[in-house]
Amino acid sequence: MATTTSRHHAQLHRSRASICATERSSRRPYKGRSGQYVNPDDPGFPLVSIFTLPHPPLTHTSHPGQPATMVLSQLFHRTASLLVLYTATAFTINHFLSPLNPTLSLSLLLITTLYTLKLLLAATLNEYKLDKLGSRAPRIADYSPFGLWTLFRALRDFAAYRNHEFWWQNFQRNGNPRNPYTTESLIFGGRLCFTADEENVKAILATQFAEFGKGPQFRKEWKDFLGLSIFTTDGEMWHNSRSLLRPQFIKDRVSDLQKFEARVQVLLPMLSPGKESADGQTVRVDELFYRFALDAATDFLLGKSVDSLLNSGTQFADAFGEVQRVQAVVARAGPLQHFVPKKSFHAGLKVLNEFVNQYIDQALQLSPEELEKVTKSDEGYTFLHALASHTRDRQVLRDQIVAVLLAGRDTTSVTLSWLFYELSRRPGVVQKLREEIVGRVGVDRRPSYDDLKAMRYLQHTLNETLRLYPVVPYNVREALEDTTLPHGGGADGNEPIGVLKGRWSLRVRIDRTLTQHQARPWDTRPLSCTAAPKSTPILLPASKTTWTLCPSDGKPGPPNHGHTFRSMAGRGSASDSSLH
Secondary structure: OOOOOOOOOOOHHHHOOOOOEOOEOOOOOEEOOOOOEEOOOOOOOOHHHHOOOOOOOOOOOOOOOOHHHHHHHHHHHHHHHHHHHHHHHHHHHHHHHOOOOHHHHHHHHHHHHHHHHHHHHHHHHHHHHHHHHOEOOOEOOOOOHHHHHHHHHHHHHHHOOOHHHHHHHHHHHHOEOOEOOEEEEEEOOEEEEEEOOHHHHHHHHHHOHHHEEOHHHHHHHHHHHHOOOOOOOOHHHHHHHHHHHHHHHOHHHHOOOHHHHHHHHHHHHHHOOOOOOOOOOOOOHHHHHHHHHHHHHHHHHHOOOOOOOOOOOOHHHHHHHHHHHHHHHHHHHHHHHHHOOOHHHHHHHHHHHHHHHHHHHHHHOOOHHHHHHHHHOOOOOOHHHHHHOOOOOHHHHHHHHHHHHHHHHHHHHHHHHHHHHHHOOOHHHHHHHHHHHHHHOOOOOOOOHHHHHHOHHHHHHHHHHHHHOOOOOEEEEEEOOOEEEEEEEOOOOOEEEEEOOOOOOOEEEEEOOOHHHHOOOEOOOOOEOOOOOOOOOOOOOOOOOEEEEEEOOOOOOOOOOOEEEEEEEOOOEEEEEEOO
């Protein structure tokens, strides 16, 4: 159900949290002389003109096939590997088995032939149906059997935390020059569509939401980890999960900042000089943000924090991270997922389940009347108590808690990591944030929920960070019925793409890291999100710690992949955090 950090922007399991949508400015921004986007309608918000786009404009090295030959071409590509496999199987049967048992050999050869003909007929009918529905997207150039080269590149770039480069190269080398952000491939006979087209993303996640879902294969892949939670279900089950979770994120609940404040007070000394921190040594701030988010999430959800900030070797935190890592590999391996080693996955899952189940046991020991009383009071309220007052099903409680824990941990830590990455490069933005925070809250008083919502520049800064570095950068959907995607097909790339129902007809992988080419600044309205209808920013930039981006040798310089994130505080003490 979740999503980029300095280490994991490219990882799909970080991204499959909740999908957040917001209204944006209707007037399109223009490019300034520096190639940076400027919005003429925005009242004094400079970040859109400060943050540069992460990639240059696309240059294309290939062109899509002609519409007249598209059906035959796609049919050939779909059936070529099947015919090669049939030939190899027939040769093996005839060469090795025929001398031993001619009758059995002939029977197996007949069965293989009939099955191959059935698959060829199904492929031909699918191409005919697709031709009636719409066009094809440009096909990713891959001459390896069963699309193995594309699968290898996806796994290789994921392992190197370069998933965005995999997407970018696909669009650059294979996309239609007029509308490059949709391509497709065949992996072991299954059609896989890659899209970062704004209209396609809008259709899948909004206007045609009912026509696309996670699908049975996704649920099978993620069932051990996330069960039948809001992030793995479709249709009525998804609506039931949403109805169960949404009321728990009302303003009265998320505006209680006491739990978050306690975690912030543990985090801040670790970002400052002194005995309680690294005292000038290198630290990974992204790791600190992950542990901070995990501590805050477990405190809010279960009523007790795992305190991973105080103990970096917390078993639960390590197990949770390992389960996510292996799950991400499984999700990308496709038909090869059965060969992925899962020993550490099952060991981590055992730790995760034991940890969550002990709190579920405690909650279910309370009677419905006691749960209702606890839920209505501010003291002792937990997310788990609220869920247990609506259902006594242990599996439902476990699945929803783990799903929200995944989303709550990753979305917060991802956003904080990228926020401070950008702030380290922009002292002017930090100064404006300090002025707004000190002007509204001062230096001694703790901020309230209303304070956080009233600080417009802080909201703009967070929203711009979310626009450039989405917390759900990648997602996957399967067609639940025969339908179309609005963009990406035909000679000009503007025709609808035909989509057939089922896993082997099409799985759509969505990228939201490349939509900056259609950059539009966010407005000031709160994010609309199932997991958090009212976003709660974390107030950190008012401290006297300043941030600079430094290379590995410690000397300030322009940002690049090899730089580190330095916290400059006090009289020259510093702590660095490598950001990859």
